[in-house]
Amino acid sequence: MGRKHIRARKHICLCIAGLILFSFSGCATLKDIEKRQAARKNLFHSRELLTEGNFNEALRENRKILSLFVKSPPGDEALFNIALIYAHYDNPEKDYKKSIAYFTRLIEEYPQSPEAEQAKIWVNVLRVIEKPKAKKVKIVERKTTNKNLIRSQKLLARGNYKGALKENMKVLDLPESSFRDEAFFNIALIYAHYDNPEKDYKKSLFYLSRLIKDYPESTLTEQARIWLDVLNVIEKSKQVDIEIEKKKKELTR
Incomplete structure (x- = not known):
């Protein structure tokens, strides 16, 4: 009888442990989903800011995403956006070298990203633009x-x-x-x-x-x-x- 009780207790403990792990896993997944949804909002907002010519705020929004998603999507989109902001012709603080650096980082850190091919094109163009200076x-x-x-x-x-x-x-x-x-x-x-x-x-x-x-x-x-x-x-x-x-x-x- 004693052994049966012990087995039953072990089984209950295992079930509880499993539920706790599942609960934590579920919370983590939910938090991850919420984080990604928030990042999507940031991306959308950054595009709005960019169309309004608010480059500094657009940069800030994308950097928020970048700090939360290191080497994981949508970090690639944030890198792409930052690079575009630095290359934007209307940006009074445009900096082609910084733009190239962010595009290059995107290519290296996210080789499979759909943005990677476009980033390669931009790097080539910006280098073409930079060459005449030298x-x-x-x-x-x-x-x-x-x-x-x-x-x-x-x-x-x-x-x-x-x-x-x-x-x-x-x-x-x-x-x-x-x-x-x-x-x-x-x-x-x-x-x-x-x-x-x-x-x-x-x-x-x-x-x-x-x-x-x-x-x-x-x-x-x-x-x-x-x-x-x-x-x-x-x-x-x-x-x-x-x-x-x-x-x-x-x-x-």
Whole structure:
């Protein structure tokens, strides 16, 4: 009889222990779900802040996520957002080196993340942007070999986008010109320029595609491919912003 009681007590103890463990496990899972839901809200809020041009607050929201999710999703999204904020053309504190560092961290820490491929594209583009700072003289020498391109460069520096566009179009009007690839590239960048009041990413994509198709051997083709990828990413992000606006309207109904 005594042994039966002991066995029964052991069985009860094991059941209680199991229930306690299950309870703790359930609580942990619930907390994890709540934490992830909160992170999603932070991500959504950070996007809203970004569309409003509130870069510092958007950074803060993403850093909150990053502190809670180290090497686990949605930490990858937070890293991606931080990198984009530092690369954003309207950000008065933009820093391409920091942006590259965060994109690189994303690639290294989250190689399987859906954001990793886009991060690689951005790293390439930002490096392309950074290179002229170190090799300015070399680039100027290349561009000064054509009078129209010299004028377009000067006009662009003054913010005269229409004038710069016109000069590059003149080069395209010369079928035998050896500078047509450069003109295609310049036109694409003019249409993609953040300060251009008539910027048009679709036109930019068109001219980049023409460059790649018509001049596959050009030294600018690889850069054109990178820009093509980036502009496609930007176009997709526009769609995300539209969806955010739709949701905001739905919530206010």
